[in-house]
Amino acid sequence: MRRWITLLLATTCALAVATVYIAQPLLESMARDLGVAQGKVGWVVGVTQAGYALGLVLIVPLGDLVERKRLLLGQLLLSALALVGVGMAQQWALLLVALTLTGLMAVMVQVMVAYAATLAAPAQQGQAVGTVTGGVVLGILLARLASGVVADLAGWRSVYLACAGALLLMAALLLRYLPGTQPAAHRPGYLRLIGSLFSLYRHDRLLRQRGLFGLLIFAAFSVLWSSMVLPLSTAPLALSHTQIGLFGLAGVAGALAASRAGRLADRGLGERTTGLALALLTLSWLPTAFVGQSLLAFALGVVLLDFAVQAVHVTNQSLLLAGRAALASRLIGAYMCCYSLGSGVGAVLASGVYGRWGWPAVCLLGAAFSAAALGCWLWQGRTRAAAAALRCSGQNL
Template identity: 65%
Template sequence: MPSLLPATSPATGPVLNRSLTLLFSITCALAVANVYFVQPLLDAIAQSLQIAPGLAGFVVSATQAGYAVGLVFIVALGDLVNRKKLMVCQTLLSAVALVVAGSAGQWPLLLGAMVTVGMMAVLVQIVIAYAAALASPQQRGQAVGTVTSGVVLGILLARAVSGIIADLAGWRAVFFVSAGLMVLLAWVLARNGPSRDLPRLAVSYPALLGSLFELFVTERTLRVRGVLAALIFAAFSVLWTSMVLPLSAPPLSLSHTQVGLFGLAGVAGALAASKAGRWADRGWGSRTTGIALALLTLSWWPTAYAETSLLALIVGVIVLDFAVQAVHVTNQSLILAARPDAQSRLVGAYMCFYSVGSAVGAAAATQVYALWGWIAVCLLGALISAAAVVYWVWADLMVAREPG
């Protein structure tokens, strides 16, 4: 098997400054928004394309399926090719896919376009791995947390912005606006992205993919943290995919703008979770994970009152977003520290778990709501969250029992 060693000489010292960190954060925010801005639009898309409301969640699932494909076949390229060029290409291809999605008149065409949108959105993982590699080892967790805060803002603000645009100009306009932003981002990255690339591997693409799958077998931290990612993002997707359905239905009958604004409720909690990277740098990763998972499970209690108390829903959203992002940042900090020579592949492998969890959660949530209503959705989310707590306890006990 070819040696997985850098083909170029190592970079001399960390080069991640504040302006580059800001650019990376903005890039992540815009890229991840393409995955999440569709959630407040599900009812409008279902009515426009004349499909059953219970099938609307498959728009999210199609995006996540594309994301999973991109995680396997695209993110690993960050260890093989020029990262700046890869980022620009992904951004431009995202713009094309978004235009197709916004123009789609048939359900299959929209799903196909969203698969491509999801594939290109893995730009987020390439940027996070790039930031971690450019940072010093002592600041790696903090860098991941800071850039991930851009991801959080993109996820949460995407819903609010898409709701406003949809109320003003229809759901298709959301896709066209995002496509324009992608073109602008590609120009900015081409002009202001990192001027120096990082070491690249001297291997073929098939060998690179083979090493990606080997990481699942050899890296226990990746496996444990990956399972936690699948569970927490399944719970996350259960809430955010289905929440639009009871809020837009009578008696609440909220507009797309009002539904989207609930994304703002989670900003404070999720941004606070960006500090989880610093906690991981200090060796508090396991403690942070346990507390956050307990909060995630408890968050479904106030969320269950969404149909009668919007204030309770806001509390639930804040707690849930804090918990999910705290675990997510901790996960990434720990796996990137485990193998600094395989940053992109580790992130890609880890996010495969995320994508599977998100896709399953999205599909299950809309089906459960259609069959049994909002309380059943919250029970589903709580059970998934509790399963994450149980798994974390088991994994922690197994580590404690290991010799030496």
Template identity: 70%
Template structure:
């Protein structure tokens, strides 16, 4: 069967009932309503806060090491522990959205996240800190539960737009977390970052409890083990998931190549930018990411595949100005904006298309999809730091361009074989 990602996928009514009565609207007390702008905004803010918890630690590692008397060579395990918790959550918590009441699941995760953040802030022992960071990462998969919930609440004609808006919150959280945590640590110490975040998560949980209507509990047959087996079955049965997952692996590998290694040339003697100045490049990335939020609307209009091709071409071209960082910081800014725009445009389109393919399995789909994201991000980070150490910044840009070009060639191959 040829690959046609822009074709609307029709599913039987039985599949919709398996999702808890999904029909593009939200049921509340016998009434139906589409996802409102206020709810979409709250979901975006929630995602920004949740994903930021994963990235807060990166600028704080030196302070943590000093506070707990941990060798600098060891403190990086904090980041690894957080990412490990996040990876486990993708596989074992996110799919629960197709089994349990999503509103209750989200509120529970937010409150547990607040407790884990408090544990980080109060940690006086190395082992306690690591355990708490694992829990922080585990609860941060709240992001994917919220994205799937937003896609479920949205009507089919607004699903892409809703996913795009909520995903913009995720990107804002990722790009601003390092800057915010560094600034707060300068003012009140690294522990304050986690205490403030815990208070904000608790406050947002109360807001969502009041603002969101009671959710319908999905009526998926079988227990938790059946649910986990079905995630593997989705990998095998859903071609759209495999194809869009491949795009995710490649684009986030390219994304990680830039953002993992960018600090290295910017810190060299010829530029010698401070951590705060380097953090400002995240603001440039925000501009591109926010612009890409409209990609969801294009997917709603059946233009998702065309959007993917254009974005991948921009992604490949973005490495050209980026390579000239030593002669022009403005060129670097242009490259960052283009790259973030392209990556998020494809990411939003990916999610819109896989959600449309299986409305009855949205939480499992996003959990499975984000596994591709995690693999790509990890491989990109390892490849970028190794390449920079061996051959410098231009070689890193060539690496990023090669990964981006591979994604573009894959898209072209799909286009040719689907005719």
């Protein structure tokens, strides 16, 4: 697979995942425009995430059943339609329906990750997954900043309409240049396909291990990014929304640096990369805790955290997909369910912890998730070493 096609998929991933996160800076404007109470505006994020979670189970596995290019193009067109629906909605109920569909179609991101791994040569799978996943992280981190700027210039509806236009452009490019793939020769029915997604948790030990890492690292990621606005926007810092959004650029630097982790996985260094990244993730909470004393230290913590999370995330997917193209979509869907669970748990706990004990307690919470992931990796390493020693002794006998 040519590198520019990988970059095209990464760009599409960034736009697709941005559709889930562009609402966060716009909630107040949306509530005011539609005459909705502030207490209800949280449903905007809630229904979008619910649609995304549903799509992981019902849509992503279809990549192992139908031709992936056709599935991806269909998702792009439906997503653009849903975004237009959001931008044109004049009633609260219609807005929530359109947002649910937006989240449902945003799982095209996982279809593209599996697509990239399938198209790449075996020795380059990790590199391809790293590049495409880098687009995902860029989309998450830049969506809030970009949507705020566009909304300031032309209103919140223009954000969704512009995003719909961008997705239609990407659909045209992918239709023209993206190579097709052949679906599996022996394909199960849809219900059996969905059932096999859940059976993977029971039978696939690597998925359980990497899914646990995914849950814990994204819980830590969500602890930071869902609560950092609270100390930054209040006295004594009292930063503006634009200034807070600029910290996303620090996260981008870390994410881009970690996108090469897939190459290390291709070279058989996935376990070592995981351990080093988890140790760095745990340490990143130390400078983050000093937000009230030094914004530079806080920015350093953000860079380290995003670097570590991205490195583990890329390694997880690279190891899961290596040599298993027929299961790629189901493996990604199952893994990303762990990601969604971790993100939700981290966000809920972080807001409650901050309200009761403040920012230092939030940092302790994030460090606890990070240390738990590192502890799991160390325990698994001891288990692997013991198993290897047992096999060696058996061969000697």
